[in-house]
Amino acid sequence: MNPQPTSTPPDIIRAAYAELIVTDLAESRAFYVGVLGLVVTYEDDEAIYLRAFEEYLHHSLVLRLGPVAALAALAYRVRSQDEVAVAADYYRELGARVEPRPAGATRGVGEAVRVEDPLGFPVEFFYDSEHVERFTRRYDVHGAGAISRLDHFNVMTPDVEAARAYHEGLGFTVSEDIQDAEGTTYAAWMYRKPTVHDVALTGGDGPRLHHIAFATHEQHQILHICDHLGALRQSDKIERGPGRHGVSNAFYLYLRDPDGHRIEIYTQDYYTGDPDNPTLTWDVHDNQRRDWWGNPVVPSWYSEASAVLDLDGVVRPLVARTEPAEAAVTIGADGFSYTREGEPIPEYKLGHQL
Numbered sequence: 001m002n003p004q005p006t007s008t009p010p011d012i013i014r015a016a017y018a019e020l021i022v023t024d025l026a027e028s029r030a031f032y033v034g035v036l037g038l039v040v041t042y043e044d045d046e047a048i049y050l051r052a053f054e055e056y057l058h059h060s061l062v063l064r065l066g067p068v069a070a071l072a073a074l075a076y077r078v079r080s081q082d083e084v085a086v087a088a089d090y091y092r093e094l095g096a097r098v099e100p101r102p103a104g105a106t107r108g109v110g111e112a113v114r115v116e117d118p119l120g121f122p123v124e125f126f127y128d129s130e131h132v133e134r135f136t137r138r139y140d141v142h143g144a145g146a147i148s149r150l151d152h153f154n155v156m157t158p159d160v161e162a163a164r165a166y167h168e169g170l171g172f173t174v175s176e177d178i179q180d181a182e183g184t185t186y187a188a189w190m191y192r193k194p195t196v197h198d199v200a201l202t203g204g205d206g207p208r209l210h211h212i213a214f215a216t217h218e219q220h221q222i223l224h225i226c227d228h229l230g231a232l233r234q235s236d237k238i239e240r241g242p243g244r245h246g247v248s249n250a251f252y253l254y255l256r257d258p259d260g261h262r263i264e265i266y267t268q269d270y271y272t273g274d275p276d277n278p279t280l281t282w283d284v285h286d287n288q289r290r291d292w293w294g295n296p297v298v299p300s301w302y303s304e305a306s307a308v309l310d311l312d313g314v315v316r317p318l319v320a321r322t323e324p325a326e327a328a329v330t331i332g333a334d335g336f337s338y339t340r341e342g343e344p345i346p347e348y349k350l351g352h353q354l
């Protein structure tokens with residue numbers, strides 16, 4: 001790959017939709033529509049096109065039936081239809097595989113381009129998309145757990161510094177990251193829209209999809225989703241949280257869908273739209289970085305993630321991370337290490353896991 005293209009990168013507005021391969025449409029529909037309350041824009045035997053209540057584009061999530069649960073595409077909206085050709089030229093100069101897509105290749109999306117990016121992810125750039133009813137004020141159909149919009153993608157990749165440079169080349173800016181005293185970067189959050197991130201880079205064997213996140217307006221909507229899953233006796237779909245993130249300051253919940261895809265429900269991060277928005281760097285030993293209240297991060301959150309397809313629909317082989325793994329450098333499961341200058345790290349603290 002050519003790491004430093006000279007052509008102009010596409011003008012990316014935001015993370016806009018994801019296409020996930022699921023192995024049972026009915027089971028997935030029960031989760032994404034029945035529990036999360038996403039709105040069905042269109043469905044057939046092969047796919048379900050979903051949107052959240054404030055969204056007027058055709059979809060922000062496509063669930064496509066397939067034999068292996070995986071990520072089929074992460075899609076970014078660009079600022080105009082002309083930017084789709086800019087994206088194609090930029091990735092051709094990068095030496096990436098580039099596949100133009102005619103209007104309707106994805107239902108509800110106009111002429112677009114899909115690429116295999118330098119990190120191994122299938123990424124689409126589009127502008128034209130069918131407008132559908134925006135349910136912002138349709139309180140008659142919002143559930144108590146109403147989800148407003150798609151917020152971000154989180155991808156697992158072995159070399160976070162290289163992934164950061166690639167996204168900086170696309171015009172993304174780092175809002176927060178996690179480093180150690182030796183300068184190893186464990187994770188970084190990067191934005192185009194004026195919030196904490198459109199994409200987060202998580203150090204680990206990759207390419208894998210760590211999660212996609214939807215935003216609600218209020219914490220009580222997140223709490224209702226937890227209560228709803230409890231009432232269905234599906235508490236096993238709750239992987240981590242609810243809690244308050246250190247990074248981003250958002251209130252969060254992580255769920256696992258019927259195929260194990262991780263979905264975050266997220267609310268109340270902060271504005272990053274001024275040109276001098278400061279980058280916040282966390283120490284990897286700070287046990288409040290991932291949960292502001294110091295609650296432990298379940299090991300599966302660090303180790304498990306969704307497979308990723310290439311543009312032929314074949315699962316991509318993983319590249320192992322060679323730099324230290326975050327879960328390995330914090331004491332035990334997170335929450336039991338703290339960083340206070342000069343203080344000896346205790347053998348264990350209250351609540352030590354056996």
Ligand SMILES: O=S(=O)(O)c1ccc(O)c(O)c1
Pocket residue numbers: 152154200213245246247248250264266289290291
């Ligand atoms: O767990 S972290 O506080 O690092 C975090 C912050 C923001 C996110 O969107 C996330 O998934 C995880």
Ligand SMILES: [Fe+2]
Pocket residue numbers: 152154200211213264266
């Ligand atoms: Fe997230």
